[in-house]
Amino acid sequence: MSSSNPFMNNTPNTSPLKNYDGSNKRIGKRPLLNASNSSSQLTSPFRRQRNSGSVIYNDRFIPTRTEIDLNTIVSLSNTVKIIPDDPSNSEDQVEIQKKRLAHETFDAVLKNELFGEKLSRDITGTESSIDKIKNTKPTLSHSRYKKENSSSDEIETDVDEDQDGNLDLNGNPIDLPHVPNTPPDSLHRSDSLPTGSPVTPRRLFAKQIDEHYKPTSNSVRGASLLTYRERTSTRPSTTSILQSQFYSSSPVRPDSRQLLLSPAKKFRQIAKVPYRVLDAPSLADDFYYDLIDWSSTDMLAVALGKSIFLTDNSNGDVIHLCDTKDEYTSLSWVGAGSHLAVGQGNGLMEIYDVVKKKCIRTLSGHTDRVSCLSWNNNILSSGSRDRRILHRDVRIADPFFAQIETHTQEVCGLKWNVEENKLASGGNDNIVCVYDGTSVTPTLTFREHTAAVKAIGWSPHKRGILATGGGTADRRLKIWNVNTAMKLNDADTGSQVCNLIWSKNTDEIVTSHGYSKYNLTLWNYPTLEPIAILKGHSFRVLHLTLSADGTTVVSGAGDETLRYWKLFEKPKPKAQPESLIFGAFNQIR
Template sequence: MANGLKNPFISNTPVSSPVKQRTKSGKRVSKQDGSTSSLSSAQSSPVRRPRLNNVGYTDRYLPNRTDMDLRSMISVGSTSLPGLQPSLSDNQLELRKEQEAYETFDAVLKNELFGEKLSKDLNEPADSIEKIQYTSSTSHPEPTTPPRSHATSEGNSVVSPILSSPATPRRLVFDHHQKPSTTSARGASLLTYCERTNSRPSTASLIQSQFSSSASPVRPDSKKLLLQPTKKIRQIAKIPYRVLDAPSLADDFYYDLIDWSSTDILAVALGKSIFLTDNKTNDVVQLASTDDEYTSLSWVGAGSHLAVGQLNGLVKIFDVEKRKCIRTIPGHIDRVACLSWNNHILSSGSRDRRILHRDVRTPAPCFEELHSHSQEVCGLKWNVEENKLASGGNDNLVFVYDGVSRNPTLKLSEHTAAVKAMAWSPHKRGTLATGGGTADKKLKIWNVRTGSKIHDMDAASQVCNMVWSKNTNEIVTSHGYSKYNLTLWDGNTLDPVAILKGHSFRGLHMTLSADGTTIVSGAGDETLRYWKLFEKPKPQLQPTSALLNAFNQLR
């Protein structure tokens, strides 16, 4: 990169999370009067207070039973967790952690209270209830009183078992702690007793001895559950690790102004200039400038050339090594909103409603012209592996083409707004994701081979751009009106995994890094934000096969 060139990007990378400010006295200032604050303090204290404003208070705090308390009691006898249903506004990773904690607590509590009876079949018939025996660690004679029966709502009588009298635990001293009883019906004793000693053991030694010895206050299977290693839950940073000021970054839904090359260079169009920033060295160089605005850009697969669309309809190709324009291609009569490469074929979509296929190896400006859309073409995505092209337009339609054929093989018309955001799945063949604009707000996944819809999700805001991760089967969408955030979706179920907030304007531009770990988003607030969302894929060792090696040599 050239030295001495002024860096147009100003780093605003946050050093730490913001801290809420307080007053000089260190206390929060309440907008209420003094009587109200003293009133709330009197309510929260269990000590008798003098009467204020002729309102009487007792010296005891009696909690009221609420619906939350009732749900907590009911959850002891059920495995469902009604308060942890996923929603779009929640962070699914945090909900998953909380749900696993609830499930562990629920399992331990049931095991301690009900013991081995949880292992019995819960669907036993009513007449087998009398077969349940209640025993204890000490011997007791069988009750001589016949079992009592009571009538059910259907009029039948059901025999209810008679519980034996509670058994006294045997006093077996083990390391200054009483060994709990092994009563199977009542479970292990929840409390253990210690004999008085001269020295009191420390808390750490007490906890260690409880879990390491047979005098543990919990049952062995509960102990095994608590001591087993927990599942490693994925961590996603809520804030970008890098923020750059990008002055003159256009706030236009139909523009596509950032792209990341396979050689780890980020190209950004700021107004009438194009800048390249090297992610390895953080050097910035100005590639080109023009009297007209740049409206779109796209890297060729090898990362050696950059195609740029302009407001006047021209398409230019720049050699990055030589840092100069090597070709100017006419054809469109209005702005070029989207570009996409398929090896040596460059496809462009414009506001003149046309899609042009250009072979950059030939001097002809284009060799195929498509007229499928009735309004501006604002989205183009090539699936290089399957040689399929998807186009989205301001007419709310999505077309899928087989190669460079003039007629589309599939027409999708379920969206009710402009379709700019599109992404091909790198994990499943023939799978396309599309996102609608403000009047639609829908995220859909299609099987283009059969023309069927796989998933349909309400994104709750305008879908401006989309990237399908190549490291994991997940989709990242950037949103506009009226939630300016990024959403990470599970590609299998379209459940929201995480919601990333930071932009104050529409997130119109988005691209994925060369290694597939980082998302860069650009918005109308003239900032570029770097989000580390994915891990690098682990290298897979392919087993050596003589037949496979011979087949590769034939190819």
């Protein structure tokens, strides 16, 4: 063989031919069996002998199919959950819920088509995808079931001829896709059939579809577009035509088809942009202040520095109420909306008659700033940095009639539950206390928060349900049942909870946040899943209030703006009985 052969010169170095040097000596440790038979040596190199102590690796993996099949069935029986890692970081929670619902529907249909009644219930004990299919109402109406022979378990299903919507263009009934040979009330009864290998649905042959639309002409060649069809007495509706075509060509099981045709869940659309933004110059950026409140007469009160302004939301008028030499630190409307109580930095409290625009009373008792106020009919309670809570009856001359010294640091959260006559307080000492009436000794004390508790709210829908939110070091939203002294739920908000309010119209909670997200979050109760995250403020959202009709939330922040958010709908008016006598009679019955 010539050395000038280009194929030999371009042979890679790993080729056995290049393992020879100029002296015709083989480079390597492999012995030659026969020098004359070099071609066979080049095409089939020798295998190295394995040492007796070496490990022999096998390149084939033969799985245990029984184990794999069991693991596959168990994994498929579990419902797929599409949940983000941190729900509080997701901006559009409605889209996440839509995706979750779409994945669950696809997962249920896919498992039902692949496994059908053979799919066992998942090991977690929760409702499986097949149970969801089972709970849907079948589209077929069956009149009777009969066994074809005693030796077979197959049952024939006869379909009624008066099915709604299952007619062709001539008004004749259409045979629907073949249903697995089991009665509909036991389609997915796992105890009636042995569990084992998966079951696949039977194929839908094209012949069955063609028979439904066979032309009346004798010739079946070519297109049937111009063929004559007999006129029926009643013209079928477009809906019935579409349904008949869909039913006749649908390759999925009837129960899966019913799930796909069932009405989709409607999601509430929430506006992510405030419909109104007002400038609020000198709005204090202090975590312990509470400077906005909405009255029952649709009047919004705002404390800006050393002045208080009222905004009439019915006509948009802005009224200047009063000024002070010190600084306003808190304010709260009485239930009737006729008087406004304000707290100052020097510890004094004032009560203003809004109609007369005049201070009618000044109350003393605190030695430091008044951080929070709350009304219970004629009782006005106040919390201060002097670590005390004072109860005042505005009908008597004394400035206060009871004082509470439970907290060891500033009292920054205070909220009355008027219906149950309970008071909840939160302090900078991370403690939440619950009192019966004006008792000075708390009946309950919660110590799970690890930061100051300013955000406090009572549920207007269920008795004894209290929501509390912690500060920067805690960032948790907690739900308590004060009647049983139990914590119901706990969620990490991911940011400092500055304030919260409970919706009047829906069982939902709105929280405002500080460090470091500066947003508002709408939570579902009792799951505490975030429904919507509202962004717009550039500083801590410290102040929060709810409109009289319960539809609008107003937030105030250190960026010196007030933002109006339309979050809830007005409650539907309840039907009143035509007669009080008949109404009482129906209640007795």
